[in-house]
Amino acid sequence: MSRSTTSPPPREPWFAVRRDLSAKRATVLTIISFALPLAIWAAVSYLPFLWHPDIRLQLSADREDVTTVYIAGDRVSKGFFPEFTEAVRAQNQAVEEQLKSEDPLGGISDSSVRRANKKILRHLSPILISNGIITEEQSKDDETIYKAWGDIATGAWVPKSPALTDENIEIVKRNWAVMSEVSPVYDSDNFISVPIISLIPQGKPSNPDYLPDPGQVFKSGAKAFTSPGEGDRPSMIQRVRHSIFIVFGGFLLAALVGVPIGVLCGTYAFFSKLIEPFTDFFRYMPAPTFSTLLVAIFLANDAPKIALVFVGTFFQLVLVVANTTRRLDLPLLEAAQTLGANQRQLLTHVVIPGILPNLYNDLRILLGWAWTWLVIAELVGVKSGLTEFIETQGRFRNFDMVFPIIILIGVIGFTTDQILALLRGVIFPYTEDGAAASANPLVKALMFIPRWFRQAVSERLPADLANHKSLSTKA
Amino acid sequence: MIPPVIDNLDYREQSPEVKDRFTKLKQRPVVLSVDNLGKTFPTPGGEVTALKGVDFEVFRREFMCVIGPSGCGKSTLIRILAGLEVETNGQVLLDGNPVAGPGPDRGMVFQSYTLFPWLTVKQNVMFGPKMEGKSGTSVEADARQWIDLVGLSQFENSYPHQLSGGMKQRVAIARALANRPRILLMDEPFGALDAQTRAQMQNYLLQIWRNLDITILFITHDLDEAVYLSDRILVLKADPGEVDEIIEVPVPHPRSLDQFITPEFVATKHRINQLIHPESESKEDVLPFPRMTAEGDDVE
Structure with missing residues (x-):
């Protein structure tokens, strides 16, 4: 008998047919009701192992004989990405072999080699932009880009976000070795006329563009507003x-x-x-x-x-x-x-x-x-x-x-x-x-407005009129 | 079950003072006169007669109850009196004038709560005068008086949803009385209330009736209520709704709860029960379910 007096009150069940939950539980569930979709969205966006079927390119490259051009920021499918990088590597291989052969230029004119090289030079700019070295408008500022190539090659500056792959750092060093030999600073007229090799496309797993992550959406929203x-x-x-x-x-x-x-x-x-x-x-x-x-x-x-x-x-x-x-x-x-x-x-x-x-x-x-x-x-x-x-x-x-x-x-x-x-x-x-509603604290606060209004009006009424009014209600 | 010993007492036997009271009552002017009233409803299966040849009179300051088995047309009767439905034949006279349509001269209290939810108690009571175009402080003072009469002065600024069922019906009575009707029609007004509140309301109503010059026609299906409140009881029978008997209640006034066990009270109740629930029918109340317990066991 003494046991029954000390036993704790029975716990309310969370699931009972047509029974109301306590106010506290109801509030918790309401919050979860909004937090849950947001959490799922965030999880799918930020946890790469959940979905992320694509690779978002941080750095791209041109391929010969292929008309489709991918630039940094584009998404390619995970299945296609290795094929893409392999193709660029094979291209580089071909250039190296060409250089070792008797005809290093392969019968191409100096000017077109220069043009191709300048393109390769600029492929680094998306990395520089996201590292804050240059702005979006400077993406064709060859002088600065050229200097950045040098800085990376000598180790004076290391890109952090995103970083370059070791493979690409090697390529930067390799290219810089031949480029700096021609000119230590950018000189449009005296630009290297021996083919340099292309950076290998690199990227991060990402979701398709139709599912941007919450942070991005928030940033874009703030910007739009x-x-x-x-x-x-x-x-x-x-x-x-x-x-x-x-x-x-x-x-x-x-x-x-x-x-x-x-x-x-x-x-x-x-x-x-x-x-x-x-x-x-x-x-x-x-x-x-x-x-x-x-x-x-x-x-x-x-x-x-x-x-x-x-x-x-x-x-x-x-x-x-x-x-x-x-x-x-x-x-x-x-x-x-x-x-x-x-x-x-x-x-x-x-x-x-x-x-x-x-x-x-x-x-x-x-x-x-x-x-x-x-x-x-x-x-x-x-x-x-x-x-x-x-x-x-x-x-x-x-x-x-x-x-x-x-x-x-x-x-x-x-x-x-x-x-x-x-x-x-x-x-x-x-x-x-x-x-x-009258028990709702928010409404209580709102009720202040009509009360205040009435008070303000009665204060502004001519005194005799206000008196008359109060008399008539008393009568 | 009513003890058989009461059977010996005739409900028609009236003490001298009760007899005197009825003599005086019938000398008063007739407020409401119902003359050969009939009502038929068309249905897909042909016409249904709800009321047939209903004849009766209500005297000034009389309290009359209408009782009858379900489906006897009690509600149809009071709705015709109120003017909410139109009779098929016969006529209703109020102070000698035929009634046509609803009007403030016949106040009505419904079984369902019919206070206007958007109006406070006071505004509800002032509704009738307002419809007549009356307003101002005198109407308000008048309304307060009626609210006082039903004992709800503290609630004059409350909304109906803040009141209990009994309080709502008290306001409904005050609201009907504020129009100074010739007769107050009450259609099972306490039917939805619990037993205690109902007893309290019956007392309030008797007090109001005693203190005012008001005639009341009250519909109920509760035998105790009918005997306790009425001067006379109009018993209707069903199929079609016809007047079975008009009983003069031999219970002396003023009424009190102690009278519930007096021989007159029980005899009257017994008579009504006989009328609306004949012995022949009570035999049919036995369930066909076979007995599963030993006959003559200690429950019996």
Whole structure:
């Protein structure tokens, strides 16, 4: 018996059919819900043994007789990479053998050998750029590159990130030996005219370009957002504003027209039978099919885009609002009638205030619906906003630029929805949400705003008016 | 089970003061008069008669309960009285005038909670006057008075979701009374409440009724409730809904919970039970399930 008094309380199970978890557990799981996809993305990106089917070239080389050119930054498949490097090595072998033969130039003119050599010289520049020795604009600054060859050969400077393979350092030393003999500094007119050998392509395992790593995406995103707009290329903030304008424009128009119609349909059988059947039919016609038509009607600027969001949202909205209106408790209407409400008062004093909380929720969900039309709407007519950016960057396969925008659209939609959900309790304190919301610390903080507002207003009111007001409430 | 000894007492036997009370009651003006009321509903399988030839009168300040087996048309009756449904034949007269459609002269309290969730208690009570176009401090003061009457002054600024079921129904009563109706129609208003709250609500209602000039027609399926509250009980029978009997409750006023075991009370209850649940039917209540225990065991 004494044992039972000291036994610890039974542990709540993590898995129980239709049982709520404690607030703490729920929060933990919510955090994991976001952290997990991010962790998987990071793991696939940063752990080379997980996937990484490609090699991303840090340094490339030209091959004779092959038209496909790979430059540093390109990705080649893991299967092809050894073939590639072998081909370049074989090429080098051939050059060495040529040099040992009686005809070292192989019948090629001095100038073309020089040209080929200058190319080889510049193959090092991607390594120099990523090591911060030269900038992107200096990638053809032969003088500096030439000096870097020397520094590497003599060991005065060792590239760190990325480092050169031992094989390539040997090649640098070998080339530098013959190059420095001709001229210790770069001299375009007095450039080595004996063939030098090519650096061997080197690279690191990587994922395909369509899966950039989180760090890269974050960097590109930050860059995209901080770079100002120029000419007719708007800045990212302007693009975001434009996209929000399209979505909210279309949505608000749809709500402005659709809510009254929906309420009428839900209230009067007359409007329901007159309007809903056609609306029901129309909503099955996908909004994008109207895009060319909308351009013909509204021409090429923002109007057809807003119209597309409108067409995509309006018909759903009418039906949803009509249904919500119909769901209003019938006994409430009957009670109002027995209290003397006439037909008009039923609409204004019972139906409309009665459906407001649900209407708010409907509109919240339909706003999410409107967001899904964004990309299609912005492709209509002249491409614009965030979509234009995605389109352009996607065509250049700059997926590290595309990802931040996709994520951004999600973040905007999601946070708007969450804020609206939270505000519901504040706006409608008489709902169950309202009770829950007033316990939410964030809402408590938000409630400060209306309180502050009221206080500010009453302070600014003329004293006699404010007094009068307080008297009348006391009476 | 009602002890058989009560059978000897006739529910029609009234003490002199009860008899006197009924004589006076019937001399009062008639508030509500129901005249040969009938209601049929069209269904796919033909017409269904819900009410047929219902005739009765309710006198001023009378408390009348309507009771009957399920499907006897109690709710249809009160909905016609409220004007929420239209009778097929016959008519309803309020103070001698035929009623057409719902109106504030017949207040109604529903079984389901019908307070407007977006209005506070006070705003709910002020709803009727507001519909009449009345507003201002006098209406507000009036509303406060009605809220006081049902004992909820502390809750006048609460929203309905913050109230218990019993409190909600008290507000609903106050809201109906704020229109100063000629008659208060109550459709099983305490049906959704637990037993304790229901008993409390019955007491509140009797007090309100005693203190105000108000006539009440109350629908219930609870025998105790009907006998405890009523002056007279209208017993309906089903298929079709017809008046079976109008019982004059011989239990003296004022009513109290102690009367539940008085012979008059039990006899009245027994009579209603006979009417709405005849002996012939109770035989059908025996389950066909074969007995699996020894006959005459200690449970029996």
